[in-house]
Amino acid sequence: MIEIVFSDSACGSLKAAQHFGEGKYQCGGIGVIVTHRDGSTPTRKELKAAQKEAEKRARIAWENATPLGGNAADIYGFNLAQSIGDISENQPGIKRKQTLERLYRTFPDDIGRQAVRKIFEKVNENLKTVQERSTIGESIRIWYSNQPDEICGLYWFLKQLNQWKVYGPVSVIKLPEWEIDENNNIVQKSSWGEVAPEEWHRYVSLQKPISPLLIQNCAAYWKELQGENAPLRALLNGKLVSAAETLYDDYILREIAAESDEFQEAMVVGRIIGKYRLGIGDSWIAFRIEEMIKEGKLEAISAVPEDMPFYHRMLKKCTR
Structure with a gap:
């Protein structure tokens, strides 16, 4: 099965989830970040305590995990930030690259430009492979949420399928807006990038098939959004809409x-x-x-x- 996600963090977490919990737990190098609101430097004792707690949580998560199964080679990520900038291109091109370069300009030196180059190389490689595999009838599963880039990614990808005339079998899993954890606390996750490897298997039961008609309708609506080509896109009152750059x-x-x-x-x-x-x-x-x-x-x-x-x-x- 071809797995589709819309961020690098979701891609990495899903790949880890496939075999997370298999075999005996081996502690790797777990990094921690400790910050103080006043900007003061955390003490060695605080760092050591945070490290110990993180290692304990990682071990418990591994021991209680249910591996999702699957092959990492079946997971394809499209980290294109489609909720921001020009979306007039039917496939990722120079305008999408310019938008990503603008976003990654927050990073120092040439780090951002290099990151965008790698993203683009991988995205175009993934798109070509997914097209080849889907057109011979392999099933597709898309993981999305209400997070702007992920809901935009869903519409964009369904338009790709429509262009390829691929209408099935395609299914989707939408991240719940809220959940209740084992400690009876309400938990909200904004995107699949926030889902830990040991959690993915819990959502498989939410999988739903989508019809060729829905694929065509979503593709048509993405075409409308492309025509409007606003600075932003966001989910407002349950509907994906174009928005001004001052939205937030x-x-x-x-x-x-x-x-x-x-x-x-x-x-x-x-x-x-x-x-x-x-x-x-x-x-x-x-x-x-x-x-x-x-x-x-x-x-x-x-x-x-x-x-x-x-x-x-x-x-x-x-x-x-």
């Missing part, structure tokens, strides 16, 4: 307003992602803040470390 600005401004006159931009970016769970990444938030700097609403007052994204700096509110 109110959330950004709200969090900036809660800060003192001088503040760490990275803290605001991280809080917006975690607090509102809008399904957008740090790059888009950073670019919108950059526009606010250009408009004179904010001012950068510190340099950015060479090895960090450009939003790792101090900002100051400008009064008029």
Whole structure:
């Protein structure tokens, strides 16, 4: 079965899920990040305790896991960020590449450009292989959610199938908007990239086939969105719609307003992602803040470390 996902993190997690829990657990190098809101450096004791706790959780997850099964070679990721930028091309081309390069420009030096080149090479290779396999009748399973890039990825991929005249067998699994875990806590995941390897098997029962008519309708609607070619696309009131580039600005401004006159931009970016769970990444938030700097609403007052994204700096509110 051909497995389709729409982010590198989902791709990696799904591949791990196929054999997660098989055999005896062997502890690998588990990295941890400990941060303090005030920016202070965590102590060695704090780091050691966090490391120990992470290793314990990893061992328990492995021992309790049910391997999903399958072959890693059947998993294809399309990390194209289709909710942002120009989508007028029928297949990933120069305009999609330019959008990705803009998003990856948050990274230092030439790291972003190199990352986009690798993404594009892999995406085009995957697309060619999936077309070859699907046109000879192999079944396809698509993992998607309400997260903007994943719902856009679904519509985009169904349009690819329609162009290839592939209408089945195709099935989808949609990530639930909320769940109750074993501790009776409500858990919300924004995308498949947030699903741990030991969790994937739980969702297989949600698989649903989709008809040729639905594939054609979704393809037609994606064509409409291509015609509108708005700066953004988002799910509003259950419908995927075109949107202005200012769509998320109110959330950004709200969090900036809660800060003192001088503040760490990275803290605001991280809080917006975690607090509102809008399904957008740090790059888009950073670019919108950059526009606010250009408009004179904010001012950068510190340099950015060479090895960090450009939003790792101090900002100051400008009064008029």
